[in-house]
Amino acid sequence: MTARESSREYSAAESLTARPLLIFLLFAIEILAIGFLRLPEIMAFDSYAFCDNGANLTLQYLISHGLTPTVDFGYHYGLLPILVERTWFEIAGRTPIAYQALMVACDLVIAWAIARIAATLRFGATSLALTAITLGFAARASYPSLAHGLEAVLLSCALAEQSAGKHRRALVFASAAAFTKPSMGYVYALLLIAFACRNLRGERVVTRAIRVIAPAAAASIVIAATLAACYGRAALIHTVLPLGGAAAYRALHYGFFSESGRQFWDPHGLPWLFYLLDFSGFWIAGTLFLICSGVAAIFYLATGAGDAEFEARRNEIIATCAVLHVAFIALFFGNHWSWIYYAYFLTIGVAAAAGASAIQRRVTIGLCVMGIMAWTDVAFWEQRWWRMRERDAVTAGLWASSDEREEWRKVLDTVHSRNATMLDSKGAAELMFPEFEAPVSLFLDAGLMKPDEIQRKVEQMSEAQMVVVPTNIGIEACRGIPAAPEFETALKSFEPRMRGKFFDVYQRISRQTTTSKSAGSADLPSSPNSPAAR
Numbered sequence: 001m002t003a004r005e006s007s008r009e010y011s012a013a014e015s016l017t018a019r020p021l022l023i024f025l026l027f028a029i030e031i032l033a034i035g036f037l038r039l040p041e042i043m044a045f046d047s048y049a050f051c052d053n054g055a056n057l058t059l060q061y062l063i064s065h066g067l068t069p070t071v072d073f074g075y076h077y078g079l080l081p082i083l084v085e086r087t088w089f090e091i092a093g094r095t096p097i098a099y100q101a102l103m104v105a106c107d108l109v110i111a112w113a114i115a116r117i118a119a120t121l122r123f124g125a126t127s128l129a130l131t132a133i134t135l136g137f138a139a140r141a142s143y144p145s146l147a148h149g150l151e152a153v154l155l156s157c158a159l160a161e162q163s164a165g166k167h168r169r170a171l172v173f174a175s176a177a178a179f180t181k182p183s184m185g186y187v188y189a190l191l192l193i194a195f196a197c198r199n200l201r202g203e204r205v206v207t208r209a210i211r212v213i214a215p216a217a218a219a220s221i222v223i224a225a226t227l228a229a230c231y232g233r234a235a236l237i238h239t240v241l242p243l244g245g246a247a248a249y250r251a252l253h254y255g256f257f258s259e260s261g262r263q264f265w266d267p268h269g270l271p272w273l274f275y276l277l278d279f280s281g282f283w284i285a286g287t288l289f290l291i292c293s294g295v296a297a298i299f300y301l302a303t304g305a306g307d308a309e310f311e312a313r314r315n316e317i318i319a320t321c322a323v324l325h326v327a328f329i330a331l332f333f334g335n336h337w338s339w340i341y342y343a344y345f346l347t348i349g350v351a352a353a354a355g356a357s358a359i360q361r362r363v364t365i366g367l368c369v370m371g372i373m374a375w376t377d378v379a380f381w382e383q384r385w386w387r388m389r390e391r392d393a394v395t396a397g398l399w400a401s402s403d404e405r406e407e408w409r410k411v412l413d414t415v416h417s418r419n420a421t422m423l424d425s426k427g428a429a430e431l432m433f434p435e436f437e438a439p440v441s442l443f444l445d446a447g448l449m450k451p452d453e454i455q456r457k458v459e460q461m462s463e464a465q466m467v468v469v470p471t472n473i474g475i476e477a478c479r480g481i482p483a484a485p486e487f488e489t490a491l492k493s494f495e496p497r498m499r500g501k502f503f504d505v506y507q508r509i510s511r512q513t514t515t516s517k518s519a520g521s522a523d524l525p526s527s528p529n530s531p532a533a534r
Contacts, residue, residue: 020119023128027111027135034136035104040385042103042142045400045408048096050470051478052144054428057094058439060086061431065438069235073441074448076244077147079227079235080179085146094431096398103142106149110139110344113156117348120163121314126364127351133371136378137279138347140340148341151180155188155324156344163317165309167196171216179223182242184342187327188320189216195316198301244448249334251447256333263336277376283339285370286346287325289363293353294322314352321349335477396432404473407500411468414498414505420466423457423491425482437464444482454486461490466497467506 035042048054059082062073069075069082085102092098117123118131131138143149158173171192177185196212197205228236238244248254255261265280275281297315325345332338354364389399394409412435421437422429430439440456443449461467469481481487494506 020115023118024112024115027115027132028108030132030135031107031111031139031141032104035107035141038141038382040389040399041382043096043100043391043399044385044389044474045395045398045404046470046473046475046478047142048398048427049396049429049432050422050424050427050473051475052426053096053099053142054432055144055426055442056085056099056146057096057428057431058426058442060089060094061428061439062442063231068232070238070244071232071234072450073453074244074443074445074450075239076248076448077145078178078180078182078239079231080176080223081146081150083227083230084150096396099146100142102146103140103149106143106146106153107139107141109153110156111135113153113160114138114344114348116160117163117317118351120160121317121352121355122310123351124355124361126361126368127354130354130364130368130371131347131351133368134282134343134347134374137282137340137374138344140343143340147180151177151184152341152344154180155184156348158188158192159317159320159348162192162195162320163313165313167192168212168215171196171212172219175216175220176223178240179220179227181245182240183245183332184324184327187331188324191320191323195301195320248445248447252335252445254334254338256329260335261333261338264339276370276373279339279374279377282367282370282374283343283346286350286367287329289360289367290318290322290325290346290349290353293356293360294319294326294349296356297322297353314355317352318349318356321345321352325349404502407502410498410500411503411505415466415468418466418507419464420468421460421464423461423467423469423481423487425478427478436468444484446483449482449484454484458486458490461487462493465508467491467494469504469506470502471504472502 048057059069059075063069063082063086067073069079088102089098092101114131114135118128121127123131139152140149143152154173154177158170158177161167161170161173171189174185174188174192177188179185193209193212197208224236224240253260256265265284267274267280275284297318300315301312301319325342328342328345332342350364350367354361385399388401390402390405391397391399392405394405394412400408412433415435417435419437420435422439425444426442428439430436437460440460441449441453444453444457471479473479481491491506493509495509496504497507498505
């Protein structure tokens with residue numbers, strides 16, 4: 001981009017980018033509006049009762065009752081989110097509404113960080129437009145775990161500091177991010193050190209590296225000492241290394257090119273038009289554009305071409321977002337929903353690259369069109385959820401369809417005063433409904449559940465009269481009996497009492513009927529998720 005073109009592009013949006021607070025206010029309004037429009041999805045009954053969102057509540061319950069993460073139950077995120085969540089729940093209460101309020105706070109901080117980047121890098125009209133269009137994808141209305149939301153907060157703040165040339169501050173945020181999830185924070189920290197020392201030679205490299213690292217090292221020591229004091233050294237060691245997450249990924253067959261990962265970028269049975277109406281189309285096109293822009297930015301940084309301070313900082317952000325985005329694809333991509341965790345790299349990187357040249361700006365205009373069309377799929381599902389779901393006391397004030405609400409009401413009536421337990425892989429139904437025994441496990445997923453965790457659940461089942469299994473709820477990963485043979489064996493002491501569209505209820509076989517286990521369920525329809533059907 002020539003100096004005249006750059007000046008014209010800057011002037012068109014100068015009145016806005018000169019006021020980061022104004023940009024933030026506009027972004028905040030957008031974030032809050034999107035959150036409201038997505039209420040039936042983000043406050044869904046299934047998400048909290050049986051899936052990851054509810055696991056945030058169960059996690060705090062287990063710890064408050066003396067259990068240790070990674071030791072007594074499987075846990076593959078960092079300890080810092082646990083401490084933040086514990087503090088917040090003590091203030092606001094351990095409820096789904098309190099958790100969602102924390103998500104809103106995370107989103108607003110992310111919006112502030114992106115607004116700072118937009119102002120610092122003098123985003124033009126095209127860059128601002130793309131940022132606004134994709135902000136709802138970059139900052140999620142709700143994350144499955146606080147670990148994801150807090151990591152996004154810390155890394156986006158690090159990018160904001162880096163865009164202003166403050167590598168030491170950025171490194172503090174990136175180092176703290178390693179205590180939320182032992183993954184991207186490490187990659188980013190190495191990049192920051194490399195950028196801070198890129199033009200130095202000889203002894204100056206060592207001196208500069210020490211000066212850059214020292215604040216982050218001090219902050220890391222304080223954080224590590226605090227977390228070790230709260231949760232123990234064993235839990236700290238297990239959560240600052242990515243071994244637990246890697247084991248879970250292998251057990252669940254996750255990865256960008258795995259069958260689960262391919263569902264995002266190569267869905268079977270859908271026409272090519274799908275890519276224009278879903279975020280995956282923008283994601284693929286934006287990824288290619290960001291990688292190409294990142295290669296060019298790295299070249300300019302390496303050769304010193306056009307190495308004015310402002311251009312160097314912009315190229316750093318483009319290169320950083322490109323490298324981190326590629327690292328996500330190669331190392332940290334899980335199932336087809338995992339794109340949500342680092343979408344802000346794509347938004348920030350593409351928006352920054354739009355100002356690098358006239359060609360890149362024109363490509364970004366095309367990406368803006370794709371970004372607008374990507375909301376088609378979201379709009380379809382959100383209007384459907386508003387029509388199909390409602391809040392109800394029977395679902396603890398959370399949103400569910402009428403047929404699921406009625407079936408859950410029957411489940412509660414069936415298990416009332418019967419010493420019942422939930423057999424699900426995650427969630428907080430046991431905390432939300434007094435009809436069930438208290439939770440004794442967190443994630444009963446392959447690669448995550450501990451032998452002691454399984455044993456505690458089996459012992460709880462051995463004392464229960466009723467067992468409830470979510471079989472056909474809206475989130476596929478949370479359906480059915482946890483994949484451990486111990487649970488199948490334990491269920492042999494039970495017979496079907498109710499088999500519905502969404503839930504199976506089992507009742508302990510009385511001694512008088514052990515020889516005719518299936519007689520009491522002969523008139524019940526089969527369920528593909530029940531042990532009898534398998």
